[in-house]
Amino acid sequence: MTRLRPATREDFAGLPLEVAPRLLGGVLQVTAAGETVAVRLTEVEAYHGRGTGEVPDPGSHARMGPTPRNATMWGAPGHLYVYLSHGIHSCVNVVCAPEGVAGGVLLRGGEVVEGVDAARRRRPAARVDRDLARGPGRLGDAVGLRHPLHDGIDAVTGAPHHGAVARLLLPVEPLADAATGPRVGVAGDAGTAAYPWRFWIAGDPTVSAFRWGRGAGPAR
Template identity: 45%
Template sequence: MTERRLLDRSVLQGDSPDVAPQLLGTILQRPDEGTAVRIIEVEAYDEDDPASHTFRGRTPRNAVMFGPAGHAYVYFTYGMHWCTNVVTGPDGHGQAVLLRAAEVVEGQAVMRARRGDRVRDRDLLRGPARLASALGIDGALGGVDLLDPSSPVQLAADGHEPPVVAAGPRVGVRLAANRPWRFWIDGHPLVSRYVRHRRADEQGGAPEPS
């Protein structure tokens, strides 16, 4: 197996829709506990996108999305779930890529202990909240530099063959619902099921979570 190396920050400094497919096949790892997953599904969000947290400008909650690239934007949603994003783009432009689903590389026992015995293997990391839960990612890790060798959560590459990428609308997004900014490894069995928001593209209301 090729040795893992932290991703180069330059890979993440493009616009989120361009960076997002490049994250497929990369490794999100927690060296402190020996867990690692391979990213298989992502979604891009940008400040010019009405579905993004940054659409209405910088706030204390979304400030990390305005850069620098390579940091983690971790947010709480529905009063019960954490979700993990990788910040992209140049400093000052609010954008990030949501990590939607992954497959286990190592440390399944640790992740299984967090998720519980009743969870099916296919659902262990299928969905952004499940992914964050399995890796123990919460608000305390918001803002960490994923490319820092001393970080408790890191984004790395291991020479994995570039996957065949598919693209389509984002899951459960109400505004800009038809924008094809969800990317996944084509044919992978652990990719999320696409669910269209029941009020997709209606006017008004707050932006959807990024």
């Protein structure tokens, strides 16, 4: 069984592309509405902001600079950037890079290892337990984090934030052989093999299905 330790602020001070694979096998534990759900992370994606790293990232929410929507991405590392996708799903990102440098790692998929009953109530459409947090919107629903209420919650200190507490635990020994490839459903060049910024545990059943984004594909 993977040994875990509490995450520190320094764990997330690197650029998202460096931090992302180190999250695999880690656990996000959230207590919301009096119920605790923990998810072992099996799939993540790195996103940089404007001026972050050597390669511009046209797929990032922060590609054009700071806005009210992406403000958390520019803040202190270790907080969670919770945004709304398609007006429905709350997706969870771990803020990475030094404060003032935008970046985040999207938590795309995982296995519910604590609070399965609570996750089932929150995800009644899931036919099997492997689907409870298989995909970023499902993961957000399963742990109970909601936009905009929980955007900015600190997953390092575990400080309460609008009735919720979040903590991240990381593997003592990071996964040595993470699979990597294009990000899921990202449009244009940002969703091609030029950006192999998705990392996952190969063969894990909770990894979400891959699909090309609009204007992306293997031929590009």
